[in-house]
Amino acid sequence: MRDSVTIVGASLAGLRSAETLRRDGFGGRISLIGDEPHQPYDRPPLSKQVLAGDWEPERALLTPAEKLEPLGLDLRLGVRATGLDVAARELEVDGVAEPFDGLLIATGARCRTLPGTGGPVAVHTLRTLDDCLAIRAALDDGARRMVVIGAGFIGAEVASVAVGRGTSVTLVEALPAPFARVLGQEMGAVVADVHVANGVDLRCGVGVSSVAGEPGAMTVAMADGSDVYADLVVVGIGVVPNTEWLEGSGLTLDDGVVCDPTCLAAPNVVAAGDVARWTDPRTGESMRVEHWDNAVEQGRHAARRLLATDEEAEVFAPVPWFWSDQYDRKIQLAGRPHPDDEVRVVDGSTDERRFAAFYGRRGQLTAVLGMNRPRQVMQGRGLLEQGVGWDDALAVAAGWD
Amino acid sequence: MRIVVDYDLCESNAICMAIAPDVFEVRDDDLLHVLNEAPGEDRREKMEEAVQRCPKQAIAIED
Numbered sequence: 157m158r159d160s161v162t163i164v165g166a167s168l169a170g171l172r173s174a175e176t177l178r179r180d181g182f183g184g185r186i187s188l189i190g191d192e193p194h195q196p197y198d199r200p201p202l203s204k205q206v207l208a209g210d211w212e213p214e215r216a217l218l219t220p221a222e223k224l225e226p227l228g229l230d231l232r233l234g235v236r237a238t239g240l241d242v243a244a245r246e247l248e249v250d251g252v253a254e255p256f257d258g259l260l261i262a263t264g265a266r267c268r269t270l271p272g273t274g275g276p277v278a279v280h281t282l283r284t285l286d287d288c289l290a291i292r293a294a295l296d297d298g299a300r301r302m303v304v305i306g307a308g309f310i311g312a313e314v315a316s317v318a319v320g321r322g323t324s325v326t327l328v329e330a331l332p333a334p335f336a337r338v339l340g341q342e343m344g345a346v347v348a349d350v351h352v353a354n355g356v357d358l359r360c361g362v363g364v365s366s367v368a369g370e371p372g373a374m375t376v377a378m379a380d381g382s383d384v385y386a387d388l389v390v391v392g393i394g395v396v397p398n399t400e401w402l403e404g405s406g407l408t409l410d411d412g413v414v415c416d417p418t419c420l421a422a423p424n425v426v427a428a429g430d431v432a433r434w435t436d437p438r439t440g441e442s443m444r445v446e447h448w449d450n451a452v453e454q455g456r457h458a459a460r461r462l463l464a465t466d467e468e469a470e471v472f473a474p475v476p477w478f479w480s481d482q483y484d485r486k487i488q489l490a491g492r493p494h495p496d497d498e499v500r501v502v503d504g505s506t507d508e509r510r511f512a513a514f515y516g517r518r519g520q521l522t523a524v525l526g527m528n529r530p531r532q533v534m535q536g537r538g539l540l541e542q543g544v545g546w547d548d549a550l551a552v553a554a555g556w557d
Numbered sequence: 558m559r560i561v562v563d564y565d566l567c568e569s570n571a572i573c574m575a576i577a578p579d580v581f582e583v584r585d586d587d588l589l590h591v592l593n594e595a596p597g598e599d600r601r602e603k604m605e606e607a608v609q610r611c612p613k614q615a616i617a618i619e620d
């Protein structure tokens with residue numbers, strides 16, 4: 157039996173894992189260490205309600221104070237883990253070594269930055285509450301033109317909030333088809349159309365060569381020689397896992413903390429959330445998932461793994477799922493499509509922008525995409541969990557209307 | 558145990574329905590309906606899972 161658990165990363169995966177430990181009756185000390193000064197908060201509202209100005213930041217707290225307190229956590233905020241020695245079972249916090257009993261790594265990820273813009277030029281990225289408030293302040297100050305570099309889901313949400321606030325937006329994507337990497341060509345185009353219909357100037361298949369200027373007067377130079385002027389530039393070109401502090405720790409690092417299929421990274425050490433890489437027993441693929449629901453689920457799983465014996469340990473085999481709110485559309489994807497999967501709309505229509513679509517490969521259902529079709533996505537997710545074949549899945553969907 | 562949903566927060570994404578279809582149902586009108594506002598104690602673990610996994614933190618358990 158363990159005496160104590162130390163969790164590094166006081167955000168979604170970290171806090172939900174601490175809550176799981178208490179709910180499961182763990183009475184030992186739980187230290188939750190996070191380098192952000194704020195009480196643990198939720199990130200999705202940062203590109204939605206908080207950015208829009210509809211919510212004040214307090215509303216995005218992950219767990220309200222009155223529910224946090226009874227958990228009796230040793231919450232250490234504004235403090236950074238700086239090193240780890242797995243063999244010696246020692247964690248280094250702000251340069252000072254301390255022993256650990258069980259360790260849960262949930263240090264998440266940070267934004268990738270655009271090469272050549274790391275200097276004094278004011279381009280924004282969006283990961284933290286402070287990032288969000290900085291962009292919000294620029295919008296409050298009346299930014300009229302915004303360039304969003306990278307048509308990923310965060311960039312797309314920032315664009316939709318800015319449009320909603322009356323800012324004109326140019327959305328730039330280096331790939332020829334936006335969202336195609338995740339959704340495939342056909343469905344990527346359907347999402348792109350939503351942006352165009354809402355007045356976004358969408359430029360695909362052209363890279364950015366430089367960004368210059370100062371807030372209020374920025375110039376984005378495109379690789380095709382054109383310039384786009386903006387008051388405000390936001391870059392959303394993906395994230396990198398926060399693993400630098402684990403160099404030389406004895407853990408295997410490879411675009412994330414490499415874990416076994418049960419979320420164990422080494423004896424007494426587990427990882428969860430955006431930072432964790434593991435082999436999905438369902439597909440045999442090595443995965444690192446950057447979605448909200450995964451951070452919650454994997455946090456719960458990893459917490460339980462830390463208290464379990466090797467014999468009791470269960471594999472982590474979720475069906476990944478995420479949502480994204482863009483304008484008045486709710487996009488949800490369950491499963492992992494490959495770009496060349498077959499796609500079939502099984503409910504509603506893409507013209508109405510209200511539909512559910514199945515993705516399939518080699519006779520198997522691989523993913524379900526919905527636009528304003530949450531119930532169907534969740535039912536499809538159930539089919540994915542059961543590993544239903546393509547024809548059987550289509551037969552189920554045929555009974556939906 | 559009583560299940561209370563804050564409908565101002567709920568965005569009808571049906572995650573709770575995936576966890577406990579006997580308690581939560583998102584209907585074709587895209588609204589969440591709570592089918593059983595007072596589930597038995599044997600459902601507590603599922604209800605707590607729904608509270609934790611609701612991305613809008615719209616579900617509360619009142620004892």
Ligand SMILES: Cc1cc2nc3c(=O)[nH]c(=O)nc-3n(C[C@H](O)[C@H](O)[C@H](O)COP(=O)(O)OP(=O)(O)OC[C@H]3O[C@@H](n4cnc5c(N)ncnc54)[C@H](O)[C@@H]3O)c2cc1C
Pocket residue numbers: 164165166167168169170189190191192198199200201202203235236237238262263264265266282283284310398401428429430431445446447448449451477478479480481
């Ligand atoms: C703006 C935005 C919108 C999003 N919207 C959606 C959405 O609509 N749907 C969806 O499914 N997902 C969404 N996501 C993704 C989701 O929020 C993430 O998957 C989730 O936050 C991952 O949680 P985590 O706890 O693993 O990592 P993180 O949330 O990244 O938390 C890691 C924490 O660890 C801290 N940390 C890092 N290194 C150290 C260290 N050495 N010592 C101490 N602390 C450290 C970090 O500062 C951070 O607080 C969004 C993300 C962002 C940024």
Ligand code: SF4
Pocket residue numbers: 562566567568569570571572573574581583589610611612613614615616
């Ligand atoms: S999980 Fe939460 S937001 Fe989603 S339908 Fe249920 S109550 Fe509403």
